[in-house]
Amino acid sequence: MTNAKWRKSTRSGSNGGSCVEVADNLPGVVLVRDTKDRDGGTLQFAPRDWMGFVNLAKQIGPVA
Numbered sequence: 001m002t003n004a005k006w007r008k009s010t011r012s013g014s015n016g017g018s019c020v021e022v023a024d025n026l027p028g029v030v031l032v033r034d035t036k037d038r039d040g041g042t043l044q045f046a047p048r049d050w051m052g053f054v055n056l057a058k059q060i061g062p063v064a
Helices: 047-060
Strands: 020-023 030-034 043-045
Touching: 030 047, 043 047
Parallel strands: none
Antiparallel strands: 020 030, 030 043
């Protein structure tokens, strides 16, 4: 996982509160972590499952 290239989610808040980082440059895995707690753990998804989540989130839209 040392080669992971992290980027902040485009949907993360600008106030520094709700920030998620995604690394999708590794073969066969997408990593997700909390920007505020980078050492607190990482979620791992198969690329197909991650795309399913992203597509569903786009359909649902922002949650108040």
